[in-house]
Amino acid sequence: MNDDVTPDTAPPAEPAPPAPKGRARRVVLAVLPAVLVLGAVGGAAAYTKVTVDSADRTVTTEVWGGGAHKPAKDPAGDVGRGRADTELSKLLLPVPKGYRLGPDMGDYGNDDEISGKKATAQMKESGRGISGKQRRERDRRIDRLHLQGIAQRSYTSDDSDLTVEIQIVKMKDKRAVHDLYGFQTELMDTYGDFRAGPKIEGHKKARCFREPVRTKVKLDGLSCLAYDGELFLTVDAYGTKPFSASDVADLVKDQLDHIESPGEYV
Template identity: 55%
Template sequence: MTTQVTTPDESADTPGPAAPLSPAAPGRARRVIRTALPVVLVIAAVGGAAAYTSSTVDSADHSVRTVLWQEPERKPGKDPAGDVARGRASTELSKLLLPVPIGYRLGPDIGEMGNDGEQSGSKAAAAVKESARGLAGKERRDYEKRIDELRIEGTAVRSYVPDGNDLLVETQIMRMKDKKAVRNLYNVRSGLFETIGIFRQGPKIQGHTRNAKCFLLRKDSEGGEDPIVSMECMAYDGELSISVSASGTVPFDRAAVAELLKDQLNHITSPGEYV
């Protein structure tokens, strides 16, 4: 199935330098981050590997070809429960995750949840609260209160990589009881990405321009050429908060990542058509 995905710039991923921030912009960004610190931490916990990828690349040996995921020498044995190569679908939440697309396979683990895992509401909430290790006292209590207010019911994650090992995609779906909280979280997350100045707009998601956005990390301000590009996408659908994080080598196929997010959102609406 071929679908046209529009992007702000259809050329190769080589945009010019970012426009300098106005003198007031840094102060405004700092104020937004301070007042929304708990939500910033939620962003890190709910989805987003851009900062981790960037710091990892900074210390990497750039003289050798980058491989995001090395295929194991031995293929896993046949699962006695059946073919799970496209991901498990044994629970209501795992069924909502997009099955591993053709040409991809399950990727590396996403923390304790593995590459195709799920957590209950209490465990999922505890995992998000754990991201507040750097806070203490009142700030931590306020943060944990906000997490409790989200009323998280569960989280499911899945990672996959293409046969060429040049892209890593991590998808996470979090279900909350309060649809308004889901929408507010999306608005705050996307607003922060637009405000802090280190991200630029990514491709638009056809058919989902009102409930999905993607962002790309801006290039090194000093003109450095990182071998890895990171793209962060966020979306919501009713009581579901969806995050897609992708890291890939240059040239980075951002349209392909946008297509995966579109398929993920369509799969939630019509699962049978995207299995």
């Protein structure tokens, strides 16, 4: 034994990370891989929230289409309000007055749709670095989602001080939609110091979360989750301070109302 090595010179042990609570404690390790990749493909808000502390959005983003687009009687009659040529795209909120189509969303456009087959394949492909047994279990969980398709659209305010991204994920299994909503809202409650967001009037199956307080950044953000039958909705918004969470809540309400009655929105 070397007398020069004493307990006093040993490196201090690193503090253990806090354990997740409640249901998240039981399922986070098993379900998290699918949730992470769903976020990469379809905007799962728990892990696609705006990282305003590291992102540089001081430069105006070039977007498709410009100028204000006033509401039209038929959304399909004005391409500036968004596509409406498929079952899912008709459910996306047409670009309202005071907004225009926003920036591209990741590898996709600002008004796009992904088939369930393609989304499932992308989710599985992104996990190829995982060990065989874990990958097979993860792929089985992805298959159980029974993805039917993902529609997404981004919106930027005419003042260029707010950008909103909306994704609608359609799944075959309504229970899977409900479970995903419960899992992700619990993750948001458990991690990241999120603040309570505004309530969405008339929609109890929706929750919003404000970004953690960051005093050294000029941007703020809000993420909302909701579900309706076989549809899972995520809304991610970011903008300059002072940030109007109520404006985003109004858009979320309009979007959910539009899902319920897509032919009545004007």
